[in-house]
Amino acid sequence: MKMKKLAIAALCALVANGAFAAKKATDTTPEEDLKTYRDYFFKRFPGVPLQEYANGVYAIDKVSRDSWEAIEEFPPYEPMIEEGETMWNTPFANGKTYGSCFNDDPAQRKHFPRWDDERKTVVTLPMAINECRSKNGEKPLKYKKGAIANLLAYMAYESRGQKTNVKIPNKDALAAYDKGKTVYFARRGQLNFSCASCHMQSAGQKVRADILSPVLGHTTGWPVYRSKWGELGTLHRRFGGCMKQMRAKPYKAQGEEFRDLEYFLTHVSNGIEFNGPSARK
Numbered sequence: 607m608k609m610k611k612l613a614i615a616a617l618c619a620l621v622a623n624g625a626f627a628a629k630k631a632t633d634t635t636p637e638e639d640l641k642t643y644r645d646y647f648f649k650r651f652p653g654v655p656l657q658e659y660a661n662g663v664y665a666i667d668k669v670s671r672d673s674w675e676a677i678e679e680f681p682p683y684e685p686m687i688e689e690g691e692t693m694w695n696t697p698f699a700n701g702k703t704y705g706s707c708f709n710d711d712p713a714q715r716k717h718f719p720r721w722d723d724e725r726k727t728v729v730t731l732p733m734a735i736n737e738c739r740s741k742n743g744e745k746p747l748k749y750k751k752g753a754i755a756n757l758l759a760y761m762a763y764e765s766r767g768q769k770t771n772v773k774i775p776n777k778d779a780l781a782a783y784d785k786g787k788t789v790y791f792a793r794r795g796q797l798n799f800s801c802a803s804c805h806m807q808s809a810g811q812k813v814r815a816d817i818l819s820p821v822l823g824h825t826t827g828w829p830v831y832r833s834k835w836g837e838l839g840t841l842h843r844r845f846g847g848c849m850k851q852m853r854a855k856p857y858k859a860q861g862e863e864f865r866d867l868e869y870f871l872t873h874v875s876n877g878i879e880f881n882g883p884s885a886r887k
């Protein structure tokens with residue numbers, strides 16, 4: 607995966623001048639961050655309403671938006687929603703179902719990720735799904751694609767319209783948020799990029815054939831059917847893909863780093879409606 611030299615140089619210049627470069631995570635509060643990031647993008651992309659950011663790059667790029675709207679008319683993820691629904695309704699070997707772990711309500715998206723104060727850790731929806739399986743004597747599912755993505759697609763579909771509303775209830779939760787934020791701003795790999803280099807400073811710019819999407823709304827549309835994957839994938843699969851793009855070794859899907867990152871990123875999307883599953887190039 608080679609990036610054009612010019613594109614890299616342009617990005618590096620942007621990063622060097624960037625308003626977000628090298629901040630210490632603890633310098634600002636989550637509420638301040640939310641305001642800073644929103645104000646930044648509202649200025650950068652005038653006229654794009656907050657909810658539109660749920661649509662990733664299609665919120666800011668008219669050209670790719672047209673072909674995406676055509677795809678969403680006959681969504682490629684529809685069969686996976688149905689498979690997920692079947693999973694939801696099929697009892698485990700012990701006769702219980704997923705419903706027994708989730709109040710018999712698949713519309714769980716708004717409850718995740720959440721801070722678990724007993725275990726002092728961020729719990730994501732995929733993690734809760736696997737914990738439900740283990741509790742009922744079933745093997746955990748792999749986290750990046752396949753069956754778990756199908757179940758997540760069904761649960762996301764049932765949750766459409768719920769608003770992102772991540773809470774950071776105490777100091778320990780704040781520490782997890784700050785860790786996630788540190789992951790987001792850490793420069794890594796040969797290119798010395800951070801996630802923010804691309805999705806904050808350079809949002810709207812082109813890298814190779816892609817226009818970079820803004821960080822706002824990055825967690826709302828999952829799981830995603832990506833044409834490039836030819837299948838459905840989870841948010842942490844995408845995190846890993848982007849880390850590879852940075853020529854860095856990805857963290858583990860559902861490991862602590864990526865869960866903290868999801869916690870931070872989902873808070874950044876507070877107020878935006880969940881609209882998963884969705885389709886991307």
Ligand code: HEC
Nearest residue numbers: 662663799800801804816817818819824845848849852886
């Ligand atoms: C070299 C630039 C670059 C860096 C650095 C980068 N990404 Fe990306 N990312 C992309 C491109 C290109 C895409 C696909 C187009 C788009 O949606 O921005 C993408 C897409 C995404 C998406 C999907 C957005 C959507 O709406 O479908 C997420 C989430 C994401 N990146 C998160 C991250 C995270 C987290 C990091 C840091 C670990 C990161 N990215 C670092 C280039 C980058």
